[in-house]
Amino acid sequence: xxxxxxxxxxxxxxxxxxxxxxxxxxxxxxxxxxxxxxxxxxxxxxxxxxxxxxxxxxxxxxxxxxxxxxxxxxxxxxxxxxxxxxxxxxxxxxxxxxxxxxxxxxxxxxxxxxxxxxxxxxxxxxxxxxxxxxxxxxxxxxxxxxxxxxxxxxxxxxxxxxxxxxxxxxxxxxxxxxxxxxxxxxxxxxxxx
Amino acid sequence: xxxxxxxxxxxxxxxxxxxxxxxxxxxxxxxxxxxxxxxxxxxxxxxxxxxxxxxxxxxxxxxxxxxxxxxxxxxxxxxxxxxxxxxxxxxxxxxxxxxxxxxxxxxxxxxxxxxxxxxxxxxxxxxxxxxxxxxxxxxxxxxxxxxxxxxxxxxxxxxxxxxxxxxxxxxxxxxxxxxxxxxxxxxxxxxxxxxxxxxxxxxxxxxxxxxxxxxxxxxxxxxxxxxxxxxxxxxxxxxxxxxxxxxxxxx
Numbered sequence: 001x002x003x004x005x006x007x008x009x010x011x012x013x014x015x016x017x018x019x020x021x022x023x024x025x026x027x028x029x030x031x032x033x034x035x036x037x038x039x040x041x042x043x044x045x046x047x048x049x050x051x052x053x054x055x056x057x058x059x060x061x062x063x064x065x066x067x068x069x070x071x072x073x074x075x076x077x078x079x080x081x082x083x084x085x086x087x088x089x090x091x092x093x094x095x096x097x098x099x100x101x102x103x104x105x106x107x108x109x110x111x112x113x114x115x116x117x118x119x120x121x122x123x124x125x126x127x128x129x130x131x132x133x134x135x136x137x138x139x140x141x142x143x144x145x146x147x148x149x150x151x152x153x154x155x156x157x158x159x160x161x162x163x164x165x166x167x168x169x170x171x172x173x174x175x176x177x178x179x180x181x182x183x184x185x186x187x188x189x190x191x192x193x
Numbered sequence: 194x195x196x197x198x199x200x201x202x203x204x205x206x207x208x209x210x211x212x213x214x215x216x217x218x219x220x221x222x223x224x225x226x227x228x229x230x231x232x233x234x235x236x237x238x239x240x241x242x243x244x245x246x247x248x249x250x251x252x253x254x255x256x257x258x259x260x261x262x263x264x265x266x267x268x269x270x271x272x273x274x275x276x277x278x279x280x281x282x283x284x285x286x287x288x289x290x291x292x293x294x295x296x297x298x299x300x301x302x303x304x305x306x307x308x309x310x311x312x313x314x315x316x317x318x319x320x321x322x323x324x325x326x327x328x329x330x331x332x333x334x335x336x337x338x339x340x341x342x343x344x345x346x347x348x349x350x351x352x353x354x355x356x357x358x359x360x361x362x363x364x365x366x367x368x369x370x371x372x373x374x375x376x377x378x379x380x381x382x383x384x385x386x387x388x389x390x391x392x393x394x395x396x397x398x399x400x401x402x403x404x405x406x407x408x409x410x411x412x413x414x415x416x417x418x419x420x421x422x423x424x425x426x427x428x429x430x431x432x433x434x435x436x437x438x439x440x441x442x443x444x
Contacts, residue, residue, distance in 0.1 A: 014289040018263050047317070114413070115196060115238065
């Protein structure tokens with residue numbers, strides 16, 4: 001199985017690679033459109049700031065490739081947010097897969113949210129054998145509100161989407177690669193898509 | 194609901210854990226990777242590695258260690274100790290560290306925080322602050338708490354947040370090593386005044402100390418070393434007690 005991790009200089013992608021390697025598969029890192037398009041599965045990671053991450057995608061024309069991918073794609077953290085329509089962070093136009101705008105937490109909570117929260121109201125095979133109220137690790141200041149594409153819900157002053165799905169596109173706000181055995185199970189489910 | 198985090202801290206020298214640890218069931222408790230994996234299985238929410246080596250080779254040795262930890266451990270970890278440039282940070286993040294912490298270097302050059310936040314994002318920049326109460330005022334200290342400055346703790350914390358740090362790791366030098374409890378009064382003020390997470394450090398001795406630092410100190414996370422290393426407290430038991438006291442924790 002060929003698993004591509006999109007490498008556009010956005011953050012800690014080694015951890016994602018290592019998490020897959022712990023599951024016995026060996027993803028490759030790439031910023032080459034053809035190589036990414038030929039993979040069976042694509043992981044779209046990202047940490048950092050939305051507008052600068054989007055500029056990096058644009059500079060390699062990956063912003064044009066990603067929406068056209070037809071194999072299962074998993075956006076992680078900022079990767080998920082960039083798959084949305086728009087982000088308040090840096091007033092950034094997104095890749096417009098998920099029809100939702102990403103907003104900054106302003107519910108009187110500490111920002112960023114850092115730590116382990118629960119996921120609930122799970123839908124989709126991505127959460128096969130994962131029970132409601134399992135803990136996942138999050139680090140983020142912006143969130144995707146609930147919408148028709150929501151497949152997991154968390155609560156941080158407000159109930160919001162910790163995972164989204166539309167067609168072959170999946171997005172998770174949390175870091176499965178850092179979410180202990182629950183995260184590993186979710187990555188394994190993605191491998192079985 | 195977001196849970197309170199329990200964070201074991203491992204002191205590292207030349208790629209090995211420093212403090213004597215009481216782990217008869219580990220093959221090599223001096224190996225930070227093995228100890229880290231043990232803590233991850235035991236229910237630790239995060240780990241902190243504090244490098245205290247002073248050799249020429251330290252950067253390379255630490256980067257190698259970080260890579261081995263990232264390969265094996267499936268919970269987040271922070272690396273600190275002697276980090277003074279974005280080049281240092283880049284090397285650690287690229288080897289798989291989730292966050293880095295800066296301390297003295299940020300006090301000496303506060304713009305370093307802005308630079309790191311700009312390059313790598315707030316989420317991976319922890320500012321560690323060591324402070325001690327002198328004549329009723331909390332003063333920031335440098336070099337592992339050895340060198341006093343005239344900088345006031347709460348002002349520095351405010352500046353650190355403004356410059357974009359994602360978290361503050363506050364160690365009270367008055368409490369560190371005493372096992373008499375955390376500096377909850379100062380922590381409470383920090384946590385109330387600041388809008389970023391505060392990690393409490395220094396003074397952990399009993400389960401009640403953790404309950405108090407979450408309840409009275411309003412800490413978002415609590416860090417400890419020897420109570421865990423010497424098996425005076427098992428993380429799972431600690432969390433069970435915290436839950437009894439209505440502190441939200443992950444199991």
